[in-house]
Amino acid sequence: MIIDIHGHYTTAPRALEAWRNQQVAGLADAALTPSPDALKISDEELRESIEANQLAKMRERGIDLTVFSPRASFMAHHIGNVETSVTWARLCNDLCARVAGLYPDNFIGAAMLPQSPGADPRTCLPELDRCVNELGFVALNLNPDPSGGHWTSPPLSDRHWYPIYERMAELDIPAMIHVSTSCNACFHTTGAHYLNADTTAFMQCLTSDLFKDFPTLRFVIPHGGGAVPYHWGRFRGLAQEMKKPLLEEHLLENIFFDTCVYHQPGIDLLTKVIPAKNVLFASEMIGAVRGIDPQTGHAYDDTRRFIEAAPTLSDTERRQIFELNARRVYPRLAAALDARQQGAAR
Numbered sequence: 304m305i306i307d308i309h310g311h312y313t314t315a316p317r318a319l320e321a322w323r324n325q326q327v328a329g330l331a332d333a334a335l336t337p338s339p340d341a342l343k344i345s346d347e348e349l350r351e352s353i354e355a356n357q358l359a360k361m362r363e364r365g366i367d368l369t370v371f372s373p374r375a376s377f378m379a380h381h382i383g384n385v386e387t388s389v390t391w392a393r394l395c396n397d398l399c400a401r402v403a404g405l406y407p408d409n410f411i412g413a414a415m416l417p418q419s420p421g422a423d424p425r426t427c428l429p430e431l432d433r434c435v436n437e438l439g440f441v442a443l444n445l446n447p448d449p450s451g452g453h454w455t456s457p458p459l460s461d462r463h464w465y466p467i468y469e470r471m472a473e474l475d476i477p478a479m480i481h482v483s484t485s486c487n488a489c490f491h492t493t494g495a496h497y498l499n500a501d502t503t504a505f506m507q508c509l510t511s512d513l514f515k516d517f518p519t520l521r522f523v524i525p526h527g528g529g530a531v532p533y534h535w536g537r538f539r540g541l542a543q544e545m546k547k548p549l550l551e552e553h554l555l556e557n558i559f560f561d562t563c564v565y566h567q568p569g570i571d572l573l574t575k576v577i578p579a580k581n582v583l584f585a586s587e588m589i590g591a592v593r594g595i596d597p598q599t600g601h602a603y604d605d606t607r608r609f610i611e612a613a614p615t616l617s618d619t620e621r622r623q624i625f626e627l628n629a630r631r632v633y634p635r636l637a638a639a640l641d642a643r644q645q646g647a648a649r
């Protein structure tokens with residue numbers, strides 16, 4: 304089985320964006336604020352948006368199941384206040400839940416949180432609970448920088464975030480550390496801000512003892528871990544200077560990297576440096592990089608072929624990356640798959 308742990312609903316019907324534009328207009332003139340009920344999207348429209356896009360590519364590439372969350376750049380937690388984000392997150396999560404309901408074999412949800420700059424993370428807990436307990440979601444996306452590129456929140460190791468970690472432990476779900484749109488002109492959203500955040504999140508964990516406080520906490524750092532695997536020597540050396548344990552015991556029980564790296568040499572390095580048990584298959588399709596690589600003739604985000612071709616991986620390790628690690632890191636995903644198999648066997 305091949306599980307892609309990183310997909311977003313980037314192809315949602317235009318009505319969603321129109322509703323959001325109206326919500327943003329309402330911040331300047333409250334009379335314009337739309338009711339959540341004003342968003343009307345039929346199952347037929349959802350099917351059209353998925354079948355011609357994500358599902359077509361999954362079938363073409365042999366991907367069975369995608370952990371599916373709202374479009375990351377649209378989370379835009381910096382817009383408005385907590386109430387703005389609460390309403391917006393709920394609508395976006397509901398759409399992902401409906402897609403998972405229409406295609407239960409192919410999609411399972413991961414929650415967007417209603418974060419807002421300066422807001423207490425506790426304000427996210429009701430939506431997180433709803434997504435996991437009512438919608439059957441198996442993970443969440445945690446934005447370490449709700450300000451959108453200005454980094455006004457404390458580091459992920461700060462007690463500020465602990466209410467979310469406590470709930471993650473209770474629910475037994477992992478978080479993908481995922482920023483949203485950059486509103487800092489210095490940082491291109493997907494080319495700089497995303498990769499900066501991946502690297503920054505890792506270093507925040509390295510310098511802290513977060514996982515002593517939360518031994519079962521699991522973070523998935525996307526986009527191949529940003530600069531982390533490439534600079535593994537630097538991180539090992541810094542940890543040594545800081546008298547931290549070896550990274551394997553300090554961080555690798557809790558931190559995982561996905562395979563959203565869009566060329567073979569990058570995947571070769573990732574899989575050579577990072578133990579296979581810490582690498583999870585993902586493509587972030589349909590996402591940031593949609594073109595065809597003229598050097599290979601294949602889509603940049605067709606990452607499965609890179610894992611197949613990575614020279615240092617054994618077949619057992621490939622199976623870990625494609626399926627087994629996802630089951631281990633996302634126990635609710637494993638439980639959903641097991642329940643499905645038992646249902647089919649009956």
Ligand SMILES: [Zn+2]
Pocket residue numbers: 309311375481525587590
């Ligand atoms: Zn993403």
